[in-house]
Every structure is written in structure tokens, then in C-alpha cells.
Amino acid sequence: MAWRTKPLSPYPGIGAAVLVAAFILGTLVAVGWQADGSKGFAASDWVALRFTLKQATLSALISVFLAIPVARALARRRFWGRRVLIALLGAPFILPVIVAIFGLLQVFGRSGWISDILGVFGLPPIRIYGLHGVVLAHVFFNLPLATRLILQGWQEIPAERFRLAAQLGLSGRVMFRQIEWPMLQRVAPGVLAVIFAICLTSFAVALTLGGGPRATTVELAIYQAFTYDFDLGRAALLSAIQLGLTVTAAVIALKLSNQAGFGAGMDKPVQRWDSVSPIRDFFWIFLATGFLLLPLSSVVFSGLVGLFELPSLVFRAAGVSIMVAGASTCILLVLALPMAAAIGAGTKGLVEIAGILGLAASPLVLGTGLFILVRPYVNPSDLALLVTALVNAIMALPFALRILAPAARDVIVSHGRLAQSLNMSGRVFFVRIMLARMRPQIGFAAGLAAALSMGDLGVISLFADAQTATLPLQIYRLMGAYKMDAAAGAALLLLCLSMGAFWLLDRGGRRHAEV
Amino acid sequence: MKHLILAAGIMSATSAVAADAPVLTVYTYDSFVSDWGPGPQVKAAFEAVCACELNLVGVEDGAALLSRVRLEGKNTDADIVLGLDTNLTAAANETGLFAPHSVTADYALPIEWTDTTFVPFDWGYFSFIANAGADFPANFAELAASDTSIVIQDPRTSTPGLGLLLWVKAAYGDEALAIWADLSDNIVTVTKGWSEAYGLFLEGEADMVLSYTTSPAYHLIAEDDASKVAVSFDEGHYAQIEVAAKLASTDQSELADQFLAFMVSDAFQNIIPTTNWMYPAVTPANGLPDGFETLITPKSTLLLDAAMAGEMRDKALTEWLGALSR
Numbered sequence: 091m092a093w094r095t096k097p098l099s100p101y102p103g104i105g106a107a108v109l110v111a112a113f114i115l116g117t118l119v120a121v122g123w124q125a126d127g128s129k130g131f132a133a134s135d136w137v138a139l140r141f142t143l144k145q146a147t148l149s150a151l152i153s154v155f156l157a158i159p160v161a162r163a164l165a166r167r168r169f170w171g172r173r174v175l176i177a178l179l180g181a182p183f184i185l186p187v188i189v190a191i192f193g194l195l196q197v198f199g200r201s202g203w204i205s206d207i208l209g210v211f212g213l214p215p216i217r218i219y220g221l222h223g224v225v226l227a228h229v230f231f232n233l234p235l236a237t238r239l240i241l242q243g244w245q246e247i248p249a250e251r252f253r254l255a256a257q258l259g260l261s262g263r264v265m266f267r268q269i270e271w272p273m274l275q276r277v278a279p280g281v282l283a284v285i286f287a288i289c290l291t292s293f294a295v296a297l298t299l300g301g302g303p304r305a306t307t308v309e310l311a312i313y314q315a316f317t318y319d320f321d322l323g324r325a326a327l328l329s330a331i332q333l334g335l336t337v338t339a340a341v342i343a344l345k346l347s348n349q350a351g352f353g354a355g356m357d358k359p360v361q362r363w364d365s366v367s368p369i370r371d372f373f374w375i376f377l378a379t380g381f382l383l384l385p386l387s388s389v390v391f392s393g394l395v396g397l398f399e400l401p402s403l404v405f406r407a408a409g410v411s412i413m414v415a416g417a418s419t420c421i422l423l424v425l426a427l428p429m430a431a432a433i434g435a436g437t438k439g440l441v442e443i444a445g446i447l448g449l450a451a452s453p454l455v456l457g458t459g460l461f462i463l464v465r466p467y468v469n470p471s472d473l474a475l476l477v478t479a480l481v482n483a484i485m486a487l488p489f490a491l492r493i494l495a496p497a498a499r500d501v502i503v504s505h506g507r508l509a510q511s512l513n514m515s516g517r518v519f520f521v522r523i524m525l526a527r528m529r530p531q532i533g534f535a536a537g538l539a540a541a542l543s544m545g546d547l548g549v550i551s552l553f554a555d556a557q558t559a560t561l562p563l564q565i566y567r568l569m570g571a572y573k574m575d576a577a578a579g580a581a582l583l584l585l586c587l588s589m590g591a592f593w594l595l596d597r598g599g600r601r602h603a604e605v
Numbered sequence: 606m607k608h609l610i611l612a613a614g615i616m617s618a619t620s621a622v623a624a625d626a627p628v629l630t631v632y633t634y635d636s637f638v639s640d641w642g643p644g645p646q647v648k649a650a651f652e653a654v655c656a657c658e659l660n661l662v663g664v665e666d667g668a669a670l671l672s673r674v675r676l677e678g679k680n681t682d683a684d685i686v687l688g689l690d691t692n693l694t695a696a697a698n699e700t701g702l703f704a705p706h707s708v709t710a711d712y713a714l715p716i717e718w719t720d721t722t723f724v725p726f727d728w729g730y731f732s733f734i735a736n737a738g739a740d741f742p743a744n745f746a747e748l749a750a751s752d753t754s755i756v757i758q759d760p761r762t763s764t765p766g767l768g769l770l771l772w773v774k775a776a777y778g779d780e781a782l783a784i785w786a787d788l789s790d791n792i793v794t795v796t797k798g799w800s801e802a803y804g805l806f807l808e809g810e811a812d813m814v815l816s817y818t819t820s821p822a823y824h825l826i827a828e829d830d831a832s833k834v835a836v837s838f839d840e841g842h843y844a845q846i847e848v849a850a851k852l853a854s855t856d857q858s859e860l861a862d863q864f865l866a867f868m869v870s871d872a873f874q875n876i877i878p879t880t881n882w883m884y885p886a887v888t889p890a891n892g893l894p895d896g897f898e899t900l901i902t903p904k905s906t907l908l909l910d911a912a913m914a915g916e917m918r919d920k921a922l923t924e925w926l927g928a929l930s931r
Contacts, residue, residue: 124676134926137930188800188801188804191801192804192808195805195808195810196808199808199809199810200754200793200809200810200811201808201809201810219793219794293797294796294797294801297759297762297794297795297796297797298794298795298796298797298801298805299794300794301792301793301794301795302789302792302794302795302929302930303759303795303925303926303929303930304929304930310759310761310762313761313762314761314762316669316672317665317666317668317669317671317672317761317762318668318760318761318762320671320672320675320696322676401640403640458676461676462676465677465680469682471662551635551663551664551665552664552665559639559640563635566635566800567635567636567639567640567641567642568641569800569801569803569804570635570636570639570642570799570800571636571639571641571642572803572820572823572824572827572882573641574803574804574807577804
């Protein structure tokens with residue numbers, strides 16, 4: 091056997107990355123190809139582009155800046171209910187957009203809880219609609235994700251580092267500079283890029299909370315090009331711009347990111363000796379919990395009424411959604427694990443960028459492109475659920491890679507040489523060592539993918555016939571039929587299912603491990 | 606391999622039963638095929654008389670529906686498209702994909718029906734809906750001068766939104782721009798679709814929401830709640846007439862004709878009022894359901910004809926964007 095520099099081959103991962111990139115670019119080309127004559131880039135598109143960039147940048151920066159103290163507090167403190175809290179903090183991210191909007195408005199809206207309290211003191215209600223509303227909503231969605239990813243960075247610092255720092259008597263500030271800051275430099279740019287990309291494709295949230303056409307995003311312009319103008323060329327062009335912006339953000343993030351890892355530890359539970367006063371940490375935990383859980387609890391309250399009168403059709407749709415989420419999670423893992431291994435083995439650029447493309451791809455363009463591509467061969471509505479699961483998996487891929495890749499790198503750094511000296515084959519290394527050691531991250535990524543897929547309306551509305559409704563689509567249909575109470579009940583059911591799937595998979599991966 | 610097995614399961618679960626009976630494929634908007642919409646009842650009623658299978662395919666909303674048909678072009682699987690409105694028929698006609706019809710009926714529409722391609726199946730008036738008891742503005746000018754808050758739909762993404770755009774244009778012509786500029790401080794927000802806007806109104810985010818004069822009928826009949834009212838505007842209300850047409854490329858031409866004729870018969874029209882919450886295009890023999898008599902009747906009907914609506918829409922949209930983007 092030839093001597094290898096790495097314990098496993100990056101080619102399966104590169105293959106998966108090429109597949110993903112071909113899928114995303116292929117659908118884009120399919121849409122562009124179909125176009126005949128286009129108005130091209132309109133003046134209003136510039137305005138949309140400017141607004142999109144502004145809100146996405148602000149949302150990403152604020153989400154990450156708030157997430158750092160929250161994650162640091164959660165990493166330093168152990169308290170009763172901490173695990174439940176961390177799981178619950180993931181909830182906003184996996185809520186269907188429309189449910190989240192209503193939850194937010196029940197707290198921050200004109201007749202929301204805060205305005206009601208202000209009213210008691212004779213103060214006018216707060217005005218949430220505008221750029222600040224858009225950013226507020228995006229922070230609500232993404233703060234939990236940022237917190238989880240950064241918290242994971244903290245957890246990947248070997249316990250020995252903190253022990254050594256304590257032995258050397260390093261003060262809190264020095265310890266931050268020596269241990270925590272390099273970790274942040276490694277993790278934060280990627281998180282920024284991911285959130286920036288998510289917010290780039292925002293549409294309904296931006297329009298509704300932005301208060302009107304001032305808050306037109308590129309994604310809305312794409313939708314308009316499709317349905318209002320039927321200008322496929324312009325839709326493809328705008329979608330290409332979205333992809334370009336995301337790739338740029340990803341490249342900048344890769345450049346900024348400090349790639350040096352922490353090396354191996356003995357996997358001991360982290361103990362901290364630098365915890366001076368808990369007040370500041372609990373202030374941050376309390377603040378984040380309030381901001382994230384108040385709108386969630388309003389979703390729960392409004393749903394309780396309708397929950398017990400749900401039509402049986404809603405439960406059938408829930409069954410369909412569980413199936414789609416399961417399929418989507420499997421597809422995701424098949425793609426993400428080899429890609430993470432390839433990144434860990436040092437093949438970064440292409441694989442990382444292919445991984446992030448999924449976020450920037452307009453769901454409408456993806457769905458329509460797929461529709462054009464498969465239609466000559468099969469009836470698209472026969473594939474509705476499969477396509478939904480596939481697109482959900484592609485969309486969850488960037489998150490999964492952020493979660494899996496650092497862990498894969500650490501496994502290769504810490505165990506690769508030993509495996510090579512034992513002449514262990516790449517496959518055995520992947521299955522016996524890497525998968526086993528990455529179980530917590532795999533559980534987290536799978537949980538996130540399942541929950542995201544469960545809550546995503548996605549492309550199903552492009553393909554569905556009457557019989558194959560997922561739960562999010564059924565929620566929309568209930569609302570469209572004036573049945574707002576039943577819709578709220580179904581939304582609560584969806585929230586429970588998403589959280590349940592997330593909890594199950596995330597916990598499954600963390601058995602015998604400390605969070 | 607687990608994902609492949611799952612995927613195969615999903616695929617087999619969704620493939621429909623296609624036996625020997627001919628299949629008529631109807632593309633329509635999503636809320637039509639929903640379990641709470643007219644779809645399931647229409648399917649049962651038509652299949653009882655046609656010795657065929659009615660395959661209803663839901664596509665988001667009216668505008669997305671037209672885009673889908675244009676995307677598929679002459680190769681479309683659809684035999685019938687159901688759910689465009691008169692604001693879209695000009696664009697639909699330009700595609701040349703639709704075939705003329707020979708349906709005649711005693712229509713109960715607010716205008717005389719002369720279109721030879723599209724057959725109407727229901728209609729309604731756009732209107733602002735509010736909670737009973739307050740004082741309401743009597744027209745757009747009064748609304749703009751008042752501090753009444755409204756939530757509306759975006760004309761770029763929603764058919765009611767486009768309806769409102771043309772309503773203001775039809776009522777005010779060249780002054781529409783000024784009306785929108787004055788309205789901008791009344792508009793709480795603009796939503797992607799009807800559901801979001803109506804939901805926001807029910808949550809108390811605005812005093813009024815753009816919907817239909819028939820909306821209070823839902824609350825009255827289905828929820829026994831008389832607190833929602835449609836606000837009458839004295840410049841008249843814009844009408845929405847929803848239509849269907851046969852595709853020229855259909856291979857089920859006779860069946861498609863049979864469906865269009867069925868569509869204006871009592872069997873279909875009786876289903877419409879309490880599932881689509883619109884007026885039937887032809888009043889059924891047993892009249893409208895109890896509760897519909899409480900609805901307001903606008904003083905006059907505004908409706909740009911199809912060609913005019915097609916022409917006006919881009920100019921009106923530019924004005925709207927200009928006035929509200931400031």
C-alpha cells in the first residue's frame with residue numbers, strides 16, 4: 091500500500107461537493123435556458139440589492155455579536171435546566187417563517203405584549219415595521235444558531251487548556267485572549283457568512299416586517315420576475331447574483347478564519363476556574379432566553395386552543411412531514427459526512443463553497459429548475475416529496491458542514507497519524523474512528539436537518555397535488571381557508587414535532603457525553 | 606441504503622391510481638385543492654357524472670398558475686386552467702395557449718360576460734374588512750386623511766394586492782399616485798399573500814385589511830361571529846371575476862368542454878359560496894346560503910376590462926412602488 095499523507099481519501103467528499111454544485115448550478119442554467127428575451131437588470135433591482143445587502147450584513151453582525159457573550163455564558167455555567175434551555179434555544183431557527191412572524195408580532199407588534207405593557211403606563215405602542223423590524227426578526231431566527239455554533243467552538247477547546255491556564259494563574263482577560271479569542275477567530279467568520287447567506291434569501295419576513303416595498307429583497311425580485319413578469323432570464327440573473335454574493339462572503343470568511351485547531355485532549359469534562367462573578371453570565375442568558383422564548387411561548391399559547399380540535403387531515407400531513415424529514419436527514423448525512431471528512435483532510439476551497447451554495451440558492455429557482463429538468467421524464471408531482479426532501483437536505487448542508495467539519499479536522503489531526511502507522515484503510519478510519527468520535531456533532535447536524543426539513547414550506551408548493559400536503563403546507567391552507575385557530579394549533583404541533591426530532595437526534599448523539 | 610428505501614416509499618405513496626378511465630387534469634390555485642376548499646367536493650361531484658378521473662393540481666396562486674402554464678407551454682399536462690382572474694386574462698390570452706369555449710349561462714356577474722376564451726366560475730368585490738362598531742372612512746381619500754391603519758397585500762406577489770392597485774387606478778386615474786402617497790402613512794405593512802394580511806388583522810395589528818365583501822360571511826356562517834364587517838366605499842368597489850379555460854393542447858377536448866359546462870351548473874356553483882367564500886357566477890336554483898343576504902352591496906362596480914387591466918398594471922405598479930418606497 092502506498093504511503094498516504096492523510097488517513098482517508100478526500101475524493102468521496104469532493105464527489106459529493108461536485109454533485110451539490112452541479113445540482114444548484116444546473117437548476118439555475120435550466121431556468122436561464124428556458125428564457126426567451128429578458129428585460130434584464132432593472133433599476134428597481136439595484137434598490138433591492140442594496141437593501142438586501144444592508145439588512146443581511148446588519149443581521150449577521152448583530153446575531154454573532156450577541157451570540158458570543160451568550161455562548162460564553164452557557165459554556166462557563168452549569169445550572170439546572172441548562173440542557174433543556176440549549177435545546178429550546180434552537181427552536182426559532184426551525185420554525186416555519188409564517189409561524190415565527192406571528193409569534194414575534196404577538197410580543198413586539200402594535201397590539202403585542204410589550205405594547206400592551208407600555209399602554210398601561212400611557213405610552214404609545216412600539217413600531218416594529220421597518221429595517222429594525224427586519225433585523226430583529228433575522229436576529230430572532232439566527233441568534234440561536236450562532237449561539238449553538240459558537241458554543242460548540244467553546245466545547246471543542248480541550249479541558250486541558252483551561253486546566254493549564256488555571257495552573258498558570260491566567261486572569262479572565264488573558265485567558266480570553268490566549269484560548270477563547272483564537273477559537274472565535276476560527277469559528278466566527280464562518281458563522282457570519284452562513285447567517286449573511288441565510289438573510290440574503292429572506293423574502294416574506296423582510297417584506298412583512300419591513301413595512302412595505304422599501305423592504306424589497308432580491309428574492310422578492312426573483313419571485314416577481316417569475317410570477318408577475320414571467321421573465322425567466324431576469325430570475326436566473328438575479329439568482330446568479332445571489333449566488334455570487336454568497337460565494338464572495340464565503341471566500342472572505344475562509345480567508346479571515348484562523349484555521350489552527352487546538353490539538354487533542356483527553357476528552358475530560360471541561361472544568362473552569364475563572365468564573366468570577368456569575369451575574370454577567372446570567373444577565374446574558376436571561377436576556378437571550380427572554381428574547382427567544384417569549385415569541386415561542388406566544389406560539390404555544392395561541393396554539394393550545396386549536397390543538398385539540400385539529401382535523402385528522404392535519405395529522406396525516408404531520409405523518410408526511412415526518413417521512414420527508416427522515417428522508418431529508420438521510421440524504422444530508424450521505425452528502426455532508428464525506429464532505430466534512432474532505433474538508434478535515436485539507437481539501438477546503440471547493441468543498442466549503444459548494445457546501446454554502448445551498449443557502450444562497452433561491453428555493454424558487456431550485457424548484458423551478460428541477461421542475462424543468464425532470465418534467466420530460468416523469469410527472470413532477472409524483473416526485474413532490476422526494477424533491478422536497480432533497481432540496482431541504484441541500485439547504486441544511488451549509489449548517490451541517492459548519493457543525494461537522496471542525497470536528498472532522500480534529501479527529502484527523504488527533505488520530506490520523508496513529509491510524510496511518512497502523513496502516514488502517516481510509517474506509518475503516520472513516521467508519522470506526524471518525525463516525526464514532528463525531529457522534530455528538532452528527533447528532534446535532536441530523537437533528538437540525540430533520541427539524542429544518544419539518545418546518546420548511548420549501549418547494550412543495552411548486553410540486554404538490556391535492557393529496558401530498560406536508561404540515562407547513564397544510565398550515566398555509568388552513569390560514570387560506572380563514573381557519574386561523576386551527577392553523578395556530580397545527581403550528582404548535584409542528585413546533586413539537588420539530589423540537590422532538592431535534593431533541594431525539596441531538597440527545598442520541600450525546601449519550602454518555604457532556605454537553 | 607435506508608434513504609433510497611424511504612425515497613422509494615415516498616414515491617410509490619404519491620403515484621396516483623391511473624386505471625382505464627380517462628383523466629382530466631385541472632391546474633388551479635392551491636387553496637382550491639385544499640381540503641377546506643372546493644376541490645374535494647368538486648372532484649366527487651364531477652366524477653359522479655363524467656366516468657373519468659378529475660386530477661386537480663394546486664399551484665400557489667393565480668399569478669403563479671399562469672407562470673406554470675407558460676413554463677410548460679404547449680407540452681403542458683393541463684387540460685384546463687382554473688383560477689385566473691380578469692386582471693390576468695390579457696396576459697393569458699397573449700400566450701395563445703388557450704382554446705375558445707362554447708359555454709352559455711345565465712350569469713349573476715356584475716358585468717356582462719362576453720369573453721370567448723374564459724368561462725367565469727365565481728366572483729367577489731374587493732373590500733376592506735374591519736371590526737364592527739367603529740366609524741369607517743367612506744372612500745380612499747377619507748381613508749388617506751384619517752388615522753385608520755390598514756394592512757394590504759403586495760401587488761407583485763398577490764392577486765388581491767394587484768386588485769387593490771387596479772381598484773385605486775380605476776377610481777382615481779391620474780390621481781392614483783397622490784392617493785397612494787397619502788395612504789402610505791396608513792399602511793402598517795404589506796404582505797406577500799392574503800393569509801398573512803388577514804392573520805395580522807385578526808391579531809389586531811391593523812384596523813382594516815384588504816379582502817372581499819364576502820369575508821364576513823365566513824365569520825357569520827362558520828363561526829357564528831357577526832363582529833366583522835366589510836367597509837363600503839362610495840367610489841365603488843373593484844370586482845374580481847375568477848375564470849377557467851381549456852388548453853388548446855388538450856388531448857381530452859370533449860371532457861374539458863364537459864367540465865366547463867359542469868362548472869356553471871348548480872352542482873358546481875352550490876359548492877362555491879361556503880368553500881371559496883365568493884359569489885357563484887351563476888346563482889343556483891336554491892339561492893345563496895343563509896347569511897349572504899347580510900353582506901354589503903357596493904353602490905357601483907369598478908372593473909377595468911382585461912385589455913385595459915393588462916395595459917395599466919405596469920404603470921400602476923410603478924406609481925405604487927414610487928409612492929410607498931419614499
